[in-house]
Amino acid sequence: MDIHDLIEEVIAREGGYSDHPADRGGPTNMGITLKVARANGYMGDMKLLPRSVAEAIYRRLYWERPGYAFIAEMSWPIAAELFDTGINMGVATATGFLQRALNALNRNQKDYPDLKVDRQAGARTFAALTAFRALRGASGDKILLKALEALQGERYVALAEQRPANEAFLYGWLANRIG
Structure with a gap:
């Protein structure tokens, strides 16, 4: 197992787009919140967040940094x-x-x-x-x-x-x- 496998598991568990009314994170896709996406340069619609952007955010913010x-x-x-x-x-x-x-x-x-x-x-x-x-x-x-x-x-x-x-x-x- 390596970091790629961990990221794959997280994305599979987190699923796609959601905007649950009780979730303070607001619009989320693949587990990436709107705030985190914006802070990392993604300015598009959260429903369209590219998988490669989510993977890069996971690797940089939650593994390397x-x-x-x-x-x-x-x-x-x-x-x-x-x-x-x-x-x-x-x-x-x-x-x-x-x-x-x-x-x-x-x-x-x-x-x-x-x-x-x-x-x-x-x-x-x-x-x-x-x-x-x-x-x-x-x-x-x-x-x-x-x-x-x-x-x-x-x-x-x-x-x-x-x-x-x-x-x-x-x-x-x-x-x-x-x-």
């Missing part, structure tokens, strides 16, 4: 989870989940120092992930994935609790985004 391509070199499953969470919740939230999970799993800083949860994947985040994986190995990825998915699931429930209109999406978020 946040550093998930580097994380993939260490742990493909973790990078894939961050990519998916970043698309749905924003890369800062996804990276913050990683930092929080790594902090919670470092055994009171016995394994590596706590990270400042600055929601950016930089050298210290990469070093903490490297140290975690050196200690826990590939089996640690499964535990780290559970922690990331738990944080994501809690966030979905909180979003539905804070804004009842989001209840229209909660079942799908949990069914399609967790596990």
